[in-house]
Amino acid sequence: MTTETKILLPDAEMPDAWLNVASLVRDEFPLPRDGKTKQTLTVQALASRYSEECARIEMLDGRYGTDLYIPIPGEVMDEYRKYRATPLFRAKGLEKHLGYGGRIWYKREDFNPTGSHKPNTALPQAWYGKMQGLRGLVTDTGAGQWGAAMAWACRNVGLECTVFMTRNSYQSKPYRRYLMELANGVVFSSPSEMTEQGRALLAEDPDHQGSLGIGMGEALEMVMKQKGLRLALGCMSYYAALHQTVVGLELRKQMDVLGIRPDVLVACVGGGTNLFGFMAAYLQEKLLDPGAVGPEMVAAESANVPSLTQGEYRYDYADAFGLTPQVMMYTLGHQFLPPKIHSGGLRYHGKSPILSLMVKKGLVRGVAVEQERAFEVGGLFYECEGVLPAPESAHAIAATIDMAKQAKEEGKNKDIVFCLSGTGYLDLKGYADMYGLKP
Numbered sequence: 375m376t377t378e379t380k381i382l383l384p385d386a387e388m389p390d391a392w393l394n395v396a397s398l399v400r401d402e403f404p405l406p407r408d409g410k411t412k413q414t415l416t417v418q419a420l421a422s423r424y425s426e427e428c429a430r431i432e433m434l435d436g437r438y439g440t441d442l443y444i445p446i447p448g449e450v451m452d453e454y455r456k457y458r459a460t461p462l463f464r465a466k467g468l469e470k471h472l473g474y475g476g477r478i479w480y481k482r483e484d485f486n487p488t489g490s491h492k493p494n495t496a497l498p499q500a501w502y503g504k505m506q507g508l509r510g511l512v513t514d515t516g517a518g519q520w521g522a523a524m525a526w527a528c529r530n531v532g533l534e535c536t537v538f539m540t541r542n543s544y545q546s547k548p549y550r551r552y553l554m555e556l557a558n559g560v561v562f563s564s565p566s567e568m569t570e571q572g573r574a575l576l577a578e579d580p581d582h583q584g585s586l587g588i589g590m591g592e593a594l595e596m597v598m599k600q601k602g603l604r605l606a607l608g609c610m611s612y613y614a615a616l617h618q619t620v621v622g623l624e625l626r627k628q629m630d631v632l633g634i635r636p637d638v639l640v641a642c643v644g645g646g647t648n649l650f651g652f653m654a655a656y657l658q659e660k661l662l663d664p665g666a667v668g669p670e671m672v673a674a675e676s677a678n679v680p681s682l683t684q685g686e687y688r689y690d691y692a693d694a695f696g697l698t699p700q701v702m703m704y705t706l707g708h709q710f711l712p713p714k715i716h717s718g719g720l721r722y723h724g725k726s727p728i729l730s731l732m733v734k735k736g737l738v739r740g741v742a743v744e745q746e747r748a749f750e751v752g753g754l755f756y757e758c759e760g761v762l763p764a765p766e767s768a769h770a771i772a773a774t775i776d777m778a779k780q781a782k783e784e785g786k787n788k789d790i791v792f793c794l795s796g797t798g799y800l801d802l803k804g805y806a807d808m809y810g811l812k813p
């Protein structure tokens with residue numbers, strides 16, 4: 375048995391292409407459609423909302439419909455090299471605490487700039503915008519990880535960045551807003567006075583807490599009314615999921631260095647991008663050889679927003695106002711208003727179409743985790759490993775612990791790997807609230 379506790383990859387081993395899993399399921403993958411006519415959209419129609427390259431990816435246009443590997447542009451690769459490959463750690467303290475005879479590993483996306491997996495897609499999205507000559511990008515954010523990454527990536531290439539931040543997080547999590555503003559991002563509490571839709575909601579309820587779907591709708595309204603702007607999405611789009619596949623390609627190499635085939639892969643799921651990217655290389659294997667024994671894949675969602683475990687698989691709008699195209703996904707309905715929870719990144723009514731398809735095909739299984747339990751295991755992980763997870767990522771740790779306990783009961787020593795999608799050091803207020811710590 376290996377005694378390694380962390381696996382790094384030399385620069386030369388970094389993946390230089392994204393893994394285009396959708397090309398393997400092209401015929402089964404429903405594309406975005408117009409909500410009124412129900413017709414599949416054209417790249418041109420989508421390009422009025424997203425940057426051209428993102429629209430091409432979303433519609434599986436040209437090489438995106440055929441090529442399994444999409445070379446990463448040199449300029450993006452230069453940025454990735456500054457922080458990738460991320461290390462794979464072994465959670466020996468947690469194994470000991472659980473009395474678990476198998477091994478638990480975690481991929482450290484919390485080490486990335488701005489502290490989460492989000493820059494893996496923010497960087498290429500900003501670069502596409504720059505190449506197209508856009509003025510800026512507009513987006514929505516929940517807990518702030520996505521907004522922080524997008525503002526930083528835009529700053530990097532000299533684009534403007536506007537962020538509609540869910541009011542709940544805007545008020546309770548100012549630190550990530552400071553990160554956005556430090557990078558010259560302009561941040562509005564959503565619903566806001568900046569858009570018609572926002573004003574209408576505030577007129578009904580001046581204390582409206584907002585949601586990711588509302589933020590996205592506001593961002594889109596701004597894009598449609600002003601020149602030179604496009605929408606950037608961190609969690610619902612196929613392009614964001616595609617960019618995250620660098621994580622899974624690295625993971626497979628790291629597991630190969632260890633000579634281990636993982637038995638279980640776990641990730642938390644808001645829209646589905648960290649999960650999809652992290653599992654992509656193993657999803658590829660399962661899609662190419664459905665009979666092969668591959669890892670069990672577990673998606674840990676918030677029990678407060680149970681789209682995978684209780685939602686329907688159908689076409690729905692990605693935003694709350696029905697301004698976006700409709701996409702095929704597991705959804706609770708686009709007007710679902712999630713309760714006020716700390717894991718802002720998991721407060722979304724649907725799951726991205728590519729992850730939804732993987733769940734529909736039975737390759738990934740959803741489980742729901744209560745918020746209190748997530749904070750409890752987040753604190754436990756800090757005690758055992760000295761690493762404080764983002765509350766979102768703590769949902770994955772809870773599911774990992776459940777899988778380890780189950781393996782223990784069955785007398786099996788499994789290799790379980792989870793994605794630590796983000797750091798929790800800017801979520802200390804949430805931890806303090808849950809643990810009853812005094813201000």
Ligand SMILES: Cc1ncc(COP(=O)(O)O)c(C=O)c1O
Nearest residue numbers: 519609644645646647648719796
């Ligand atoms: C740290 C972290 N993990 C997970 C998520 C969920 O997003 P996704 O499912 O797209 O990875 C978010 C979203 O904001 C996040 O910030």
